Amino acid sequence: QSVLTQPPSVSAAPGQTVTISCSGSSSNIGNNDVSWYQQLPGTAPRLLIYDSNKRPSGIPDRFSGSKSGTTATLGITGLQTGDEADYFCEAWDDNLGPGGLFGTGTQVTVL
Amino acid sequence: QVQLQESGPGLVKPSETLSLTCAVSGYSISSGSYWGWVRQSPGKGLEWIGSIYHRGSTYYRGSSYYNPSLMSRVNISVDTSKNQFSLRLTSVTAADTAMYYCARVIRAAAALEVSFYFDYWGQGTLVTVSS
Secondary structure, eight states, X not given: OOXXXXXXXXXXXXXXOEEEEEEOOTTTTTTSOEEEEEEOTTSOOXXXXXXXXXXXXXXXXXXXXXXXXXXXXXXXXXXXGGGOEXXXXXXXXXXXXXXXEEBOOEEEEEO | OOEEEXXXXXXXXXXXXXXXXXXXXXXXXXXXXXXXXXXXXXTSOEEEEEXXXXXXXXXXXXXXXXXXXXXXXXXXXXXXXXXXXXXXXXXXXXXXXXXXXXXXXXEEEETTEEEEEEEEEOOOEEEEEOO
């Protein structure tokens, strides 16, 4: 069964950097692009990164994405209290139908 | 600015059909794009339900994708006259209780690599399945 695995939680102090990993397989991350979403409490997800490393207009350059093999990574530099949210990765999976597959999600806490 | 707004009953009885509509503004559905639905059970992660492609008045059957776990119960359709699209989920159970989001979907393929992401989202609508 296809799964995109993320750490349940990460935390850091304001101003520091956090990275969130998203581990998949050759049928998803290894072969296709990755997107990342931020979900603030009680709100809809917001697109942060698409095509593994591109930012939509309006997304600060503090957010960055990368991909290597079957693992994608979201980086957040200069952490702010407003960054406290859940973060999800997503990728097309060649075996899931095919279809879209979301990661398990990571809660970011600003200490 | 593209905006999406979900609407539909907040309470559905077990074994009945869940029907939701997503009204799109700031973009013509006829212009050509994918449209889809994502749900989130209380306290849980995101689950992709399905996505369809529509351009003009044509529904591209070969460009519809549904989550295999829901495929037998799901249908997504488009109404270009109202610039909206809809979700129907039959034979619902308590496990279908969730926040349902509609979204515009970007899907592009270069060689064998697929780019698939949701660039505009509705605010979501909570659907509870209970008698």
